[in-house]
Amino acid sequence: MKTLIANGTVVNSDGEQRADVLIEDGRVARVGPDLAAEGAKVVDARGCFVLPGFVDTHTHFDLDLGFTKTADDFITGSKAALLGGTTTVLDFATQEPGGTLAQALETWHQKARGSSCNYGFHMAIARFDEATEAELPAMSAAGVTSYKMYMVYHGLRMDDGSIYAALKAVAKQNALLGAHCENWDVLLRMVGEVRARGITGPEGHPLSRPSAVEAEAVARLMRIAELAGTPVYVVHLSTKEGLLEAQRARSRGQEVYLETCPQYLLLTDERYRGAGGAKFVMSPPLRKQEDCDALWRGLAEGDIDFIGTDHCSFTMAQKARGKDDFSLTPNGSAGVQHRGELLCTYGVRAGRITLPRMVELLSHNPARLFGMEGRGKVAEGYAADLAVWDPAASYCITDENPAHACDNSPYAGFEIEGRARDVFVNGAHAVENFALAKPGMGKYICRKGCIHTR
Numbered sequence: 164m165k166t167l168i169a170n171g172t173v174v175n176s177d178g179e180q181r182a183d184v185l186i187e188d189g190r191v192a193r194v195g196p197d198l199a200a201e202g203a204k205v206v207d208a209r210g211c212f213v214l215p216g217f218v219d220t221h222t223h224f225d226l227d228l229g230f231t232k233t234a235d236d237f238i239t240g241s242k243a244a245l246l247g248g249t250t251t252v253l254d255f256a257t258q259e260p261g262g263t264l265a266q267a268l269e270t271w272h273q274k275a276r277g278s279s280c281n282y283g284f285h286m287a288i289a290r291f292d293e294a295t296e297a298e299l300p301a302m303s304a305a306g307v308t309s310y311k312m313y314m315v316y317h318g319l320r321m322d323d324g325s326i327y328a329a330l331k332a333v334a335k336q337n338a339l340l341g342a343h344c345e346n347w348d349v350l351l352r353m354v355g356e357v358r359a360r361g362i363t364g365p366e367g368h369p370l371s372r373p374s375a376v377e378a379e380a381v382a383r384l385m386r387i388a389e390l391a392g393t394p395v396y397v398v399h400l401s402t403k404e405g406l407l408e409a410q411r412a413r414s415r416g417q418e419v420y421l422e423t424c425p426q427y428l429l430l431t432d433e434r435y436r437g438a439g440g441a442k443f444v445m446s447p448p449l450r451k452q453e454d455c456d457a458l459w460r461g462l463a464e465g466d467i468d469f470i471g472t473d474h475c476s477f478t479m480a481q482k483a484r485g486k487d488d489f490s491l492t493p494n495g496s497a498g499v500q501h502r503g504e505l506l507c508t509y510g511v512r513a514g515r516i517t518l519p520r521m522v523e524l525l526s527h528n529p530a531r532l533f534g535m536e537g538r539g540k541v542a543e544g545y546a547a548d549l550a551v552w553d554p555a556a557s558y559c560i561t562d563e564n565p566a567h568a569c570d571n572s573p574y575a576g577f578e579i580e581g582r583a584r585d586v587f588v589n590g591a592h593a594v595e596n597f598a599l600a601k602p603g604m605g606k607y608i609c610r611k612g613c614i615h616t617r
């Protein structure tokens with residue numbers, strides 16, 4: 164089966180060109196002007212951009228917190244991803260404190276069956292001991308080449324020694340370890356202080372986790388990685404101060420990668436005030452406008468490497484668990500559908516970044532860094548994971564119109580200009596004219612090492 168995407172403008176991280184794209188057997192067979200369409204289904208992309216499908220480096224589908232589960236599983240989450248032009252997600256397979264990495268991987272493979280977009284897994288390590296370390300080669304062989312450690316959360320929080328040892332062991336596999344950076348001991352004390360002031364609503368959430376809670380943990384992670392002599396990455400960076408700490412580490416010669424998320428670029432802590440504030444309870448919390456501005460600058464100037472969504476969705480009924488105590492609110496929010504649309508509208512159209520830079524952040528960098536060989540570019544021989552992007556398509560995000568399975572979006576009220584009209588996954592025409600046409604076409608991406616881009 165051949166498909167010709169005709170008359171579009173192909174955009175890669177290194178620039179744009181008017182070109183047709185011929186898809187054959189799941190791959191891009193040719194990119195060039197006026198390609199012959201013989202025997203091919205033709206998709207007219209006149210007036211549209213043809214982009215490499217986006218990689219979401221940070222999702223939590225079908226995550227069980229013990230007291231509740233995320234609203235989205237792989238079936239619903241992956242459909243929402245595709246409709247936004249995301250053809251691959253990297254979800255966090257999470258080790259049970261008493262379990263093995265192999266068990267977590269098997270569990271996540273089961274959860275991901277029927278996914279509509281491609282998927283790979285970072286492994287979240289909940290216990291770093293000799294047994295866990297001995298499993299790393301098997302993880303590499305199974306295509307897991309990145310790990311996350313949490314400096315927070317009961318049952319997941321890692322001590323500094325474990326992070327140090329894990330960084331060294333993971334680097335030996337040519338894999339990469341990222342960390343959720345917040346100071347757990349201090350923030351727990353601060354939660355107590357905020358509650359003691361009689362603050363129980365969602366406005367207490369950012370008060371208990373100020374910017375320095377993240378910056379201290381980023382600084383500590385940087386020094387631990389310096390001592391270990393390994394690369395490291397920061398997941399969901401939210402603050403100007405944290406960015407400065409990472410930049411300091413780089414100026415010492417360290418290899419540091421940074422991920423941020425649309426919520427830290429576009430939303431501020433004013434959202435916690437008033438009714439509906441629980442929707443925005445996520446960790447790290449939303450920050451100040453000066454943090455958003457610093458992160459946008461970091462994107463434009465090349466300091467931030469990629470953007471994930473941290474999609475971790477809960478309904479407002481689930482969020483109501485924290486109605487009398489903000490610290491009981493399930494942490495996380497939805498966003499997997501809207502990352503490209505938001506970056507295009509508030510990044511590219513607003514003149515903060517160029518379209519090739521958006522492609523670099525959403526497709527090229529994550530595919531390379533996380534070892535997805537032959538993906539992340541519109542180029543001959545590459546997998547045909549593609550988005551036909553209509554810059555003229557506009558709409559307003561509401562709480563009701565996203566395809567994800569929860570009843571709210573942190574981006575409700577955001578006007579969008581530019582969205583995916585058609586999406587191809589492994590060559591299959593999965594989204595046609597803004598609607599899901601072929602669900603269930605996702606494949607597991609067995610990753611190979613990581614390509615050091617710094």
Ligand code: URP
Binds near residue numbers: 223444446447
């Ligand atoms: O609040 C968040 N971000 N929930 C998801 C888990 C995490 O920390 O990434």
Ligand code: ZN
Binds near residue numbers: 343398399
């Ligand atoms: Zn996290």
Ligand code: ZN
Binds near residue numbers: 221222223473475
């Ligand atoms: Zn997360």
